Amino acid sequence: MTTPTDSPEQLDSVGIRTEGLRKVYSDSKRGRVVALDGLDLVCQRGEIYGLLGPNGAGKTTCLRMLSSVLSPTAGKAFVDGVEVSQDPLEVRRRIGFLSTSTGLYPRLTGRETLRYFGELQGMQAQQLEQRIEELIHVFELSGFVDGPGSSFSTGQKQKLSIARAVLHEPPVLILDEPTLGLDILASSAMIEFISSARSHNTCVLFSTHIMSEAERLCDRIGIIYHGRLLTEGTYDQLREETGEEYLDGVFLSAVRRADEELEV
Numbered sequence: 001m002t003t004p005t006d007s008p009e010q011l012d013s014v015g016i017r018t019e020g021l022r023k024v025y026s027d028s029k030r031g032r033v034v035a036l037d038g039l040d041l042v043c044q045r046g047e048i049y050g051l052l053g054p055n056g057a058g059k060t061t062c063l064r065m066l067s068s069v070l071s072p073t074a075g076k077a078f079v080d081g082v083e084v085s086q087d088p089l090e091v092r093r094r095i096g097f098l099s100t101s102t103g104l105y106p107r108l109t110g111r112e113t114l115r116y117f118g119e120l121q122g123m124q125a126q127q128l129e130q131r132i133e134e135l136i137h138v139f140e141l142s143g144f145v146d147g148p149g150s151s152f153s154t155g156q157k158q159k160l161s162i163a164r165a166v167l168h169e170p171p172v173l174i175l176d177e178p179t180l181g182l183d184i185l186a187s188s189a190m191i192e193f194i195s196s197a198r199s200h201n202t203c204v205l206f207s208t209h210i211m212s213e214a215e216r217l218c219d220r221i222g223i224i225y226h227g228r229l230l231t232e233g234t235y236d237q238l239r240e241e242t243g244e245e246y247l248d249g250v251f252l253s254a255v256r257r258a259d260e261e262l263e264v
Contacts, residue, residue, distance in 0.1 A: 015172045015203020016043040016066060020075035023061050023227075035061040037227035038075065043220075045171065048194065048204040050218035052211075052251055058227040059207040060100070063176050066205070067097040080171050080203075093121065096165035098175045106150035110141055110160045113149065114167055121168040128167075135163040138193060140186075154181035162190065173197060175206035179213065191217060211247040221247070223254045230254045 021039040026032060036058045043049040053059050064070040066077050068088035077084040080094040104113055111132065118128040136142050139159045144152060152160065158181045166173065178194065179187040195217055197204050208214055214221055215235060222232035231241065231254050239245060242253040 013045050014042060014078070015045045015047070015080055016041065016049075016174075016205055017078045018042075018062075018066070018075065019077075021062065021065060021072055021077055022074040023058075023065060023070065024073045034227050036065070036072075039224075039227070039229055041222065041229060041232075043203050043205045045203045046198050046201045047219045048198065048206070048217050050214040050221045051205065051207045051224055052209075052214060052221060052247075053207075053224035054255070057224045059224055060176055061227075062224070063097075063174050063205070063207060064099065067095060067099075067174055068092060069097075069099075093168075094170055094172055096168070096170040096173045096175075098162055098165045098173075098178055100176050100180060104149040104152070104157055104160060106148060108149055109147060110145035110149065110152070110156075111136075113160065114145075114164060117164050118167050123168060131167060131169075135167065138189075139163050140189065155183060155186055158182055159186060159190075162193075169200075171202060173202055173204045173206070175204065177208055178206055179208070179210065211251070215247050223251055225255050225258050228258075230258050 018039050018041045021036055023036040024032065024034050039058070039062060051059050051062065061070065065072050066079060066084060068084050068091050071085065079091045082090050082094065084091050108116065114132045114135065115128065118131065123131070136145055139162065141159060141163065144156050145160070149157070162178060165175070175194070179190050182190060191213060194204060194206070218235065220232060220234055221238060223230045231238065233241065235247065238250045242250045244250045244253050
């Protein structure tokens with residue numbers, strides 16, 4: 001975890017940092033639920049960090065708090081040096097956020113949607129139009145971008161939502177299952193796009209259930225379970241730590257060890 005003794009250069013390189021991040025809420029059926037339990041996490045600029053965990057582990061809760069959609073019960077979160085709870089509007093300017101619940105306006109065309117959100121980000125007209133054309137090419141949107149959102153397939157909505165998230169070229173990307181709903185060709189293009197973020201010194205934090213994506217993309221991987229970060233490291237470090245060859249084995253080993261510790 002980043003500490004006060006870190007040099008200014010090290011602090012400048014941090015895209016995302018959490019300190020004891022905690023989220024507790026009440027559920028009518030389950031009662032008191034600890035969704036996130038003291039998460040300490042650092043993701044550097046120019047790094048792709050993958051967050052793995054089963055459903056309900058706290059991944060989406062974490063990403064939503066970093067994006068300022070949810071407020072933490074305790075702890076702090078910083079995005080590109082800005083404390084999320086202190087200046088959520090500035091955080092939103094510095095991130096591209098993709099959620100599995102991201103919606104689109106059904107009456108707007110894809111092009112109109114991108115233009116609308118670009119204007120919200122304060123992009124100048126000429127710059128915005130150039131960027132829209134670039135993203136239409138990158139994400140292969142030309143076949144549907146001028147149709148209404150109500151006509152889009154699940155995969156088309158996902159591609160447009162990601163284009164919207166990266167439109168203003170933010171220094172931090174927070175992506176919740178970015179290839180959800182995409183076919184093999186579109187998923188491959190998306191993975192290549194995320195990988196290219198390194199060359200732009202972008203900090204990328206993303207969640208996925210697809211182990212091959214994490215193996216291919218991530219500089220570091222964190223495994224989260226019951227709201228806690230069980231372990232993190234490079235793929236090779238995690239393999240050495242668990243003695244498992246493949247990432248699914250690494251994941252299962254970490255989760256089983258946590259369950260055994262809870263039973264003791």
